[in-house]
Amino acid sequence: MIKNVVTLSFPVEEKLCIRKQRILPAGYNKESDLSGLRRFSVVTGTHGDELEGQYVCYEVSRILQENTDKLKGIVDIYPALNPLGIDSLERGIPGFDLDMNRIFPGNSHGSMAEHAAASIVEDLSGSDMVIDIHSSNLYLTEIPQARISEVFQNELIPYAKHLNIDFIWVHSASTVLEATLAHSLNSTGTPTIVVEMGIGLRLTQAYGRQLTQGIFSLMKYMGIWDGEAVIPRKPLISTETDDVEFLNAPVSGVFIQHMEHNSFVNKGDVIGIIADPLRGECLHKVKAPCTGVIFTLRDFPMVDEGSLIGRMLRAEAIDEDVLDAYRRRGARQVSSLDLARYRGGEEE
Amino acid sequence: MKKILLFSKDSLYRENMKVYGYLFGTDTLEEGKKTIAVVSGMRGNEFTQIYEASQLVKRLKILEEQGRVRRDKGILVVPAVNPYSINSEKRFWPSDNTDINRMFPGYDLGETTQRVAASLFNVLDGFEYGIHLTSHYISGNFVPHVSIQDTGRDYAESAKAFGLAYIRLRRPSHYDTTTLNYNWQIWNTRAYSIYGGDDKAVDREVSERVVSAILNFMNANGMIEFDHHRGFISSLITEDDICVIKSSHAGFFDCSARAGDYVRKGMRLARIIDTGSGEVISEIKAPEDGTILFIQSNPLAFADSQLMLLVR
Numbered sequence: 027m028i029k030n031v032v033t034l035s036f037p038v039e040e041k042l043c044i045r046k047q048r049i050l051p052a053g054y055n056k057e058s059d060l061s062g063l064r065r066f067s068v069v070t071g072t073h074g075d076e077l078e079g080q081y082v083c084y085e086v087s088r089i090l091q092e093n094t095d096k097l098k099g100i101v102d103i104y105p106a107l108n109p110l111g112i113d114s115l116e117r118g119i120p121g122f123d124l125d126m127n128r129i130f131p132g133n134s135h136g137s138m139a140e141h142a143a144a145s146i147v148e149d150l151s152g153s154d155m156v157i158d159i160h161s162s163n164l165y166l167t168e169i170p171q172a173r174i175s176e177v178f179q180n181e182l183i184p185y186a187k188h189l190n191i192d193f194i195w196v197h198s199a200s201t202v203l204e205a206t207l208a209h210s211l212n213s214t215g216t217p218t219i220v221v222e223m224g225i226g227l228r229l230t231q232a233y234g235r236q237l238t239q240g241i242f243s244l245m246k247y248m249g250i251w252d253g254e255a256v257i258p259r260k261p262l263i264s265t266e267t268d269d270v271e272f273l274n275a276p277v278s279g280v281f282i283q284h285m286e287h288n289s290f291v292n293k294g295d296v297i298g299i300i301a302d303p304l305r306g307e308c309l310h311k312v313k314a315p316c317t318g319v320i321f322t323l324r325d326f327p328m329v330d331e332g333s334l335i336g337r338m339l340r341a342e343a344i345d346e347d348v349l350d351a352y353r354r355r356g357a358r359q360v361s362s363l364d365l366a367r368y369r370g371g372e373e374e
Numbered sequence: 375m376k377k378i379l380l381f382s383k384d385s386l387y388r389e390n391m392k393v394y395g396y397l398f399g400t401d402t403l404e405e406g407k408k409t410i411a412v413v414s415g416m417r418g419n420e421f422t423q424i425y426e427a428s429q430l431v432k433r434l435k436i437l438e439e440q441g442r443v444r445r446d447k448g449i450l451v452v453p454a455v456n457p458y459s460i461n462s463e464k465r466f467w468p469s470d471n472t473d474i475n476r477m478f479p480g481y482d483l484g485e486t487t488q489r490v491a492a493s494l495f496n497v498l499d500g501f502e503y504g505i506h507l508t509s510h511y512i513s514g515n516f517v518p519h520v521s522i523q524d525t526g527r528d529y530a531e532s533a534k535a536f537g538l539a540y541i542r543l544r545r546p547s548h549y550d551t552t553t554l555n556y557n558w559q560i561w562n563t564r565a566y567s568i569y570g571g572d573d574k575a576v577d578r579e580v581s582e583r584v585v586s587a588i589l590n591f592m593n594a595n596g597m598i599e600f601d602h603h604r605g606f607i608s609s610l611i612t613e614d615d616i617c618v619i620k621s622s623h624a625g626f627f628d629c630s631a632r633a634g635d636y637v638r639k640g641m642r643l644a645r646i647i648d649t650g651s652g653e654v655i656s657e658i659k660a661p662e663d664g665t666i667l668f669i670q671s672n673p674l675a676f677a678d679s680q681l682m683l684l685v686r
């Protein structure tokens with residue numbers, strides 16, 4: 027059943043509607059007494075340019091509606107917290123300067139966006155688990171990962187391990203991040219895990235399937251789902267700031283990738299180059315600053331001095347068995363240009 | 375006056391971005407001589423603010439030629455912190471839409487706008503006084519006033535030297551902790567943000583008042599000799615003194631009030647007109663006696679959104 031979480035009027039014949047789909051176990055309807063049932067919420071679309079969660083919401087909703095007999099709790103799915111942003115390919119809310127994920131818990135006396143934020147928090151509060159799906163931005167690709175503030179790691183890591191993701195990144199607390207949806211909910215007793223995966227404006231279906239499986243696996247662990255579920259894969263876990271290396275562009279240019287995302291690389295390996303097409307020059311070789319896994323990699327080619335090119339998790343921070351699996355796969359290289367094959371018209 | 379290159383950043387296809395400052399009083403920006411910095415143009419559409427800074431440069435140049443700028447005080451004016459955004463007609467950073475004023479104190483190994491903020495803060499750190507000419511996150515028209523983020527440093531009284539009508543003391547929210555104003559304060563600069571005018575065009579009348587206010591402030595603090603009109607006896611206001619005016623209806627925002635108007639409770643300030651039928655669907659009346667501090671410039675009213683601010 028579809029419910030309006032927020033309804034606010036626009037000037038011309040339209041309302042801002044933030045909607046959710048509520049799925050109930052077989053035998054329940056909207057008149058039923060739902061007290062005693064656990065509630066699991068999936069939200070996405072705070073950032074209008076992040077669409078990976080669309081696929082996950084569709085799949086979770088579809089599978090649950092076909093299998094309500096195996097559902098043991100309430101599942102609420104919110105696919106678009108920022109409908110205008112999604113409609114206009116905008117990260118934020120059109121006409122509003124602030125990032126929507128920096129205005130929580132909102133304010134029912136503030137602007138339209140702050141008002142909406144307050145209603146969203148009110149509606150989600152009391153869930154037994156909230157999964158807030160993000161997909162990086164227009165520039166970077168991320169492996170499926172949970173981002174957890176160190177303040178809430180003890181409560182959240184045991185759940186995140188069931189999400190079938192590749193990485194759990196515990197980050198340090200910061201004042202600015204206290205205004206996120208996840209922080210607002212976690213600090214008021216509603217456990218919320220932020221998942222980042224893929225890239226902006228695209229659906230990476232393999233990741234979408236992986237997380238969908240993870241959501242069913244977590245629901246099963248929590249006693250909300252009684253059907254089939256995968257055994258979750260073992261994630262990389264980073265809890266120390268020093269575990270992660272950031273690679274920023276030292277010069278402006280075009281970033282040309284040599285190593286594939288999610289590769290295991292050795293210190294000094296060339297991950298890519300920054301080129302100047304006007305002069306036909308390689309301006310900089312981006313080398314791995316450590317041995318480890320590239321869990322974030324730039325997909326959008328233009329870089330400014332300072333632009334993030336990637337992030338690596340150091341090998342020392344990785345459990346031996348997980349590291350072995352990565353080593354076996356090895357560094358995956360993007361095939362390089364061969365002019366001779368061009369001439370033969372055989373370029374694959 | 376010396377025009378100095380404060381920092382530059384490279385680009386693949388554009389000319390390097392060059393950020394200049396105009397220095398008065400002292401010849402160098404060494405420690406002990408960093409008296410006051412005035413910064414504007416952090417966003418590409420802050421036209422009135424950039425114009426104000428340029429007029430301030432012009433006025434200080436004349437004062438300096440007349441020997442009325444103290445030689446032991448360093449006055450730095452940076453009219454355009456963000457030429458790339460101004461030239462490409464973007465409010466925020468062209469390639470990633472980030473706001474430099476959400477990146478302070480900056481990080482010189484971080485992302486692009488963090489680096490720009492770091493380069494700027496490297497220059498601005500250590501000043502005794504700092505003025506940021508800036509705009510609101512909602513586009514509109516403000517009565518010129520000084521705003522101070524309340525970090526517990528007790529210097530709001532000192533802002534009376536500007537002679538602007540209001541000194542607004544704001545409790546910083548989470549996202550304010552990354553602004554220039556906040557970080558200046560953390561590093562012991564007395565920071566003032568000045569808001570005023572409309573952001574759609576250069577507002578010369580407001581600019582004139584703001585430039586005079588800054589010169590008043592410099593005069594009162596012994597940096598220059600300037601004896602012009604002294605302006606207002608400022609009122610110190612907090613969030614409790616400000617009333618947010620909203621509309622429960624959406625439609626055309628037909629506003630008859632102007633920023634700066636004194637209004638009585640019950641007076642009609644605006645009408646909301648249906649965008650289809652043309653009928654007046656709602657009237658916005660002053661909830662209390664007071665002065666209009668801010669009016670949004672959008673001709674459309676969205677429901678439950680802030681349209682005006684009123685000082686009680």
Ligand SMILES: [Zn+2]
Nearest residue numbers: 073076160161
């Ligand atoms: Zn996001």
